[in-house]
Amino acid sequence: MTNLADIKGFSKPLITNLHKLGISTIQDLLLHLPLRYIDETRITAIRDLRLGDAAQMEGEIVHAEVSYKPRKALHVRLEDASGQINLRFLHFYPSQVAALAVGKYIRAYGEVRHGFFGYEMVHPQCKSVGSQTIVAETLTPVYPTTSGLTQANIRKAIALAIGQNDLAETLPACVYKNLNLPNFSTSIHALHNPPPDANLSTLENKTMPEWRRLAFDELLSQQLSMRKHYIKRRSLEAPAIAASQKLAPQLLKNLAFILTQSQQKVVAEISHDLMQPHPMRRLLQGDVGSGKTIVAGTAALQAIEHGWQVALMAPTEILAEQHYKKFSQWLAPLDINIAWLTGSQSKIEREAALEGIASGRAQLAIGTHALFQESVQFSKLGLAIIDEQHRFGVQQRLALRKKGEPEPHQLMMSATPIPRTLSMSYFADLDVSVIDELPPDRTPVMTKLVSDERRDEILQRVREACMAGSQAYWVCPLIEESEALQLQTAQDTFAHMQSEFPELNIGLVHGRMKTAEKQAVMQAFTFGEIQLLVATTVIEVGVDVPNASLMIIEHAERMGLSQLHQLRGRVGRGAAKSTCILLYQNKLSETARARLKVIYENNDGFIIAQADLNLRGPGEYLGTRQSGVPMLKIADLERDADLLESAKSMADKLIKEYPQAVEAHLERWMSHAGELVKV
Ligand code: ADP
Ligand code: MG
Numbered sequence: 001m002t003n004l005a006d007i008k009g010f011s012k013p014l015i016t017n018l019h020k021l022g023i024s025t026i027q028d029l030l031l032h033l034p035l036r037y038i039d040e041t042r043i044t045a046i047r048d049l050r051l052g053d054a055a056q057m058e059g060e061i062v063h064a065e066v067s068y069k070p071r072k073a074l075h076v077r078l079e080d081a082s083g084q085i086n087l088r089f090l091h092f093y094p095s096q097v098a099a100l101a102v103g104k105y106i107r108a109y110g111e112v113r114h115g116f117f118g119y120e121m122v123h124p125q126c127k128s129v130g131s132q133t134i135v136a137e138t139l140t141p142v143y144p145t146t147s148g149l150t151q152a153n154i155r156k157a158i159a160l161a162i163g164q165n166d167l168a169e170t171l172p173a174c175v176y177k178n179l180n181l182p183n184f185s186t187s188i189h190a191l192h193n194p195p196p197d198a199n200l201s202t203l204e205n206k207t208m209p210e211w212r213r214l215a216f217d218e219l220l221s222q223q224l225s226m227r228k229h230y231i232k233r234r235s236l237e238a239p240a241i242a243a244s245q246k247l248a249p250q251l252l253k254n255l256a257f258i259l260t261q262s263q264q265k266v267v268a269e270i271s272h273d274l275m276q277p278h279p280m281r282r283l284l285q286g287d288v289g290s291g292k293t294i295v296a297g298t299a300a301l302q303a304i305e306h307g308w309q310v311a312l313m314a315p316t317e318i319l320a321e322q323h324y325k326k327f328s329q330w331l332a333p334l335d336i337n338i339a340w341l342t343g344s345q346s347k348i349e350r351e352a353a354l355e356g357i358a359s360g361r362a363q364l365a366i367g368t369h370a371l372f373q374e375s376v377q378f379s380k381l382g383l384a385i386i387d388e389q390h391r392f393g394v395q396q397r398l399a400l401r402k403k404g405e406p407e408p409h410q411l412m413m414s415a416t417p418i419p420r421t422l423s424m425s426y427f428a429d430l431d432v433s434v435i436d437e438l439p440p441d442r443t444p445v446m447t448k449l450v451s452d453e454r455r456d457e458i459l460q461r462v463r464e465a466c467m468a469g470s471q472a473y474w475v476c477p478l479i480e481e482s483e484a485l486q487l488q489t490a491q492d493t494f495a496h497m498q499s500e501f502p503e504l505n506i507g508l509v510h511g512r513m514k515t516a517e518k519q520a521v522m523q524a525f526t527f528g529e530i531q532l533l534v535a536t537t538v539i540e541v542g543v544d545v546p547n548a549s550l551m552i553i554e555h556a557e558r559m560g561l562s563q564l565h566q567l568r569g570r571v572g573r574g575a576a577k578s579t580c581i582l583l584y585q586n587k588l589s590e591t592a593r594a595r596l597k598v599i600y601e602n603n604d605g606f607i608i609a610q611a612d613l614n615l616r617g618p619g620e621y622l623g624t625r626q627s628g629v630p631m632l633k634i635a636d637l638e639r640d641a642d643l644l645e646s647a648k649s650m651a652d653k654l655i656k657e658y659p660q661a662v663e664a665h666l667e668r669w670m671s672h673a674g675e676l677v678k679v
Contacts, residue, residue, distance in 0.1 A: 002026045002166060009160045017149040018157065027668050029161035030188050032154070033214065033634060034141035036204055038109060041136050041196040047082035049112045049119060056109040057085070058129060064102050076100050078108060085112075086120040096126075105129055138193045139200065158192055170665040171217075172658055179646055181213040188214075206639065215635035216643045219425070221669030222632065223651035224662055226428040231655070233429070237406045238279035239308060239382050243271050247301035247334055254333060255294070257439065263291055266433040270299045270411060273431065274383070280409035283389070283427065286435030287605035288415045288569025289442065293323065295435070296385050297330055299411055304336060304363045308382025311408075312366045313400060315391035317342050317515050318522055319541055323387070324366045331364070341367030341376070344515040372399035380404075385411045388541045415541075415569065416562050417609040421637035424644055426622060444603050445572035446579045449556075449596055451586055458552060458581055459500055466504050466531040470576060471548040474534045475567055476510075477555030486536060487512055493554075494534045505529060510536040540566045546574030556582035556599075557592040561612040564599045591615065614638070630670075 003025055004010045004018065023029055044055040059080035066074050074089040074097060087108060089096065100106065110124025143154045167185035176183065182190075187210040194203055202208040206215070252259065259267065266284060273280035286292045300310040312327070314320040324340045331338060339353040339362035356362035360379030365371060381404035386397055389412035401410055412430075423432055450458060462472050476493050479486040487510055494508040507521040507530035524530045526545050533539075533548075540563060551571045556564060564582070571578040582596060598611045613621045619631050637644060654662050 002164065004029070007160065007164065010157065013148075014153060014157060017146060017153070020146045021144065021149070026161045026164050026166050029158055030167070031214070031634075031669075032143060032158065033191055035144050036142050037139040037194060037200060038142060039196075039200065040109060040140045041138065043107070043135060045082040046078070046080050046085050049085065051112055051114065051119070054109070054111045056107060056135075058107045059105070061100060061102050061104045061106065064097070064100055066097065074100065078106070086115050086117055087124055087126075088115065088120055088122050090123070099128060100126065136196075138195060139198060139203070141192055141194075162188065162192060168664075170668055171220075171654075171661055175650060175654070176213060176216070179216065179643075180209065181216060182209055184213065184217070186210065206634075206636070211634070212640065212643060215640045216647060217665070218632055218635045218669060219640065219644050219647040220651065220654075221666055222425055223428060223647045224655065224666055225670055227651045227655055228662075229429045233281065234278050236278050238277060238409055239306075239406065240277040241274045241303055241306050241308060241382060241409075243275065244298070244302040244305045247305045247336075248298045250334060251297060251301055251330055254330070259294070260291065260435070260437050260439055262286075262435040262437045263295055266435055267295055267298050269431075269433045270295065271302055274299065274302050274409055279407040280411065280431070281429070282411055282431045282433055283418075283423075284411060284413045284433045284435070285417050286413075286415065287417065287438065288566055289573055290415075290435040290438055292387075292413045292415070292435065293326060296387070296411065296413060297327065299383060300327075300364055300385065301334075303383040303409075306382075307380065308408075309357070309360065309362070309378050309380050310364045310383045310385065311371055311378070311381060311400060311403065312364065312385045312387065313371045313392075314366075314368060314387045314541075316538060316541060317344065317368055318509070318518060318538060318543060319387065320366060320368045321519055321522070322544060327364065327366060336363050337361055338363070339365045339367075341365060341370045342515060343368060343370045345370075369396065372396060372403065376403065378403045381408045383409045383411065385413070387413050389414050390416050391541065415566060415605065417606045419606070419610045419613050421641060421644065422613065422618060422622070424648055425632070425637060426618070428648070441575050442572060443575070443577050445568055446577070447568065447600050447603075448579065448581045449600050450581055450583055452554075452583050453586065455583065458583065461581075462532060462550065462552065463501060463504070465550045466501070470550060471525065471528065471530070471545065472532050472550035472552065473539065473548060473570060474532060475539070475551065475553040476534065476536050478537055478558050478563075480558075483512075486510075490534065490536050497532060497534055501532065504531045506532045506534060508534045509538060511538045537563065537567065539570060543570050544573055545570070547576075549574065549576045549578040551578075551580045552583060553580065554583050555585060557584045557588055557596060561595055561598055561608050561615070564595075565605055565608045568599070 004015050021032065023032055038054060040056050042056065043058050046057050046059065049055055049057070057078065057080060059078045061076055062079045062084070063077035066072070071090070074092045076087040078085055078087055105128065106126050107129045108121060108124040108126045110121035112119050113122060141155065142151060145151065145154055167188055169184050190210040191214070199208065270282060273282055284292055284295060296312065300312065303310050312323060314323055320342060324338065327338055337356065339356045341350065341353045353362070354375060357365050358377045358379060384400045384404070386392060386400065389397065401408060418427055465472055474493065474497065476490045479489060490508060490510045494506065497506050507525055509518055509521050521530065525533045528547060548571055551568065553559070553564065553567055568580040571580055582599065584596060588596070595615065598608060602608050618637060635643065
């Protein structure tokens with residue numbers, strides 16, 4: 001791989017600037033593709049300009065003036081044989097004033113707008129032209145850049161890179177020809193220097209074959225690295241754990257309900273994985289309330305029955321505590337020893353738990369992040385279960401897995417569904433199980449959107465519900481900018497509710513409370529001693545109190561879609577009809593309105609996740625920290641869905657039949673990705 005420093009023409013400062021863009025090799029530069037294009041191949045007569053067009057014109061400056069009111073601006077009037085137009089600059093240097101003086105002959109490129117005196121261009125790009133007018137032969141690319149690096153610098157650097165002729169084809173011709181895609185070299189040339197007759201719209205919306213070729217290459221590199229990762233994992237050793245004959249059947253027999261078809265299916269999938277001699281990496285997806293915990297319970301018992309320890313990690317103390325209670329209740333009749341570990345335990349409790357885990361006496365360890373700390377030594381960890389896995393980073397999941405020797409199996413659970421295109425791409429190295437039905441006794445939650453102006457009615461409604469024996473959550477607004485303010489708001493709301501409802505027992509939970517306080521409040525709410533729980537979004541994950549059937553969410557417009565869906569999932573867990581009221585502040589923005597509409601209209605977590613993905617894009621939806629895979633730069637999972645399918649179906653064949661092509665391809669596309677950190 002050629003480094004830039006080895007090539008004539010790349011100065012030190014240029015190299016430093018390119019580094020800022022993540023570019024350090026010729027290949028990186030070749031793959032630094034334009035954001036958009038401008039058409040400088042023709043000159044438009046001023047008379048023919050149309051509103052909204054981006055166009056290039058050429059003429060003489062017939063008037064130039066710097067005005068100071070209402071604010072400083074440079075006004076220039078440009079004339080050609082057909083007419084005149086105004087050019088306006090709000091920020092400018094003295095050198096520009098000189099270059100745009102009366103009598104200068106210039107070429108200007110910009111967007112035609114309505115101005116005070118007819119058409120105008122604001123901040124057009126200008127350059128002076130000599131007597132003969134030469135227009136560009138190709139469309140001009142505009143690149144993503146960084147401060148200190150001009151478009152001209154980047155264009156020059158890319159021209160140098162293309163000149164290196166490092167454009168060898170990585171793939172066998174049959175692969176791209178079957179897809180009607182051009183070869184790599186043609187594509188690179190065409191995208192950096194598109195011919196003047198190129199179709200600007202297919203060029204800009206990236207549906208041109210040359211764009212599709214590069215999108216395909218990128219998707220393929222992702223598939224290849226994922227598949228290689230998958231294959232490597234199958235060569236690792238893990239304990240092969242036979243099915244549970246005794247404990248799991250006994251647990252299921254003791255339950256007050258029977259598993260849904262969906263639960264039975266995923267229980268079987270997981271059980272089968274555990275029997276394999278290589279590590280399971282399975283993601284269990286199921287909407288909020290679909291009953292993932294009991295599935296985790298059966299998996300845990302399979303391991304425990306054969307002498308392996310199990311770790312169950314949850315992202316919040318409230319949830320870990322709840323799991324601890326539930327498992328204690330389920331597993332007590334089976335005589336299974338459970339250790340409980342969180343960051344806020346007393347030293348004595350903690351040491352007892354650590355000792356139990358290290359000696360192997362504790363068969364199941366339940367806890368928060370505390371579980372993967374260095375001081376925790378398992379005697380024989382066979383299975384690590386991670387609840388609400390999207391709340392943990394890749395490194396954290398990895399740290400827990402490192403606690404076992406050989407590698408333990410890993411079950412990840414998530415109520416934030418991963419849309420199909422994402423699970424085919426970013427999660428392609430995992431096996432996925434889906435619970436796609438809710439237990440039969442559920443009545444769907446009724447969702448209402450209510451303006452904050454009608455708060456009084458809502459308060460009345462809370463009073464009635466609580467007086468009638470059900471319980472309610474009041475969720476305080478999310479204030480991302482300031483945790484202190486968020487806390488303040490929660491405390492204010494709590495005080496306000498207390499004075500509003502003297503007849504009710506009201507509780508407060510927030511993230512800054514001591515564990516014991518939090519536990520006491522949650523326990524009182526679970527036992528029905530508290531009727532109204534004022535809470536921050538700490539209750540978002542996992543909390544399960546079936547008698548709660550009303551939830552009010554304040555400033556719902558500030559929350560993300562998945563977050564709202566998770567919060568709403570805290571109600572509708574029992575047989576009673578449940579309602580979730582989303583209070584919003586008036587004057588909603590367009591996007592806020594669109595988001596609330598999605599939540600209002602849908603109860604299905606998969607549809608909501610897809611909409612969330614569409615609104616936010618995969619980068620924000622996933623976060624690199626979470627997925628451990630570099631984000632796609634060129635391909636778009638929706639637009640290029642067909643290419644994703646092709647890449648997926650081709651990856652295994654290529655790995656088997658063309659190993660050298662695979663290496664070359666990954667070298668070109670993944671040289672920076674480093675070791676793929678996936679769990
Ligand atoms: P989640 O998938 O959101 O983690 P939980 O595991 O907390 O859901 O389950 C939600 C509630 O549904 C719990 O009270 C659980 O005991 C109950 N539950 C689970 N499976 C069934 C079932 N098959 N029938 C009835 N209730 C069930
Ligand atoms: Mg759960």
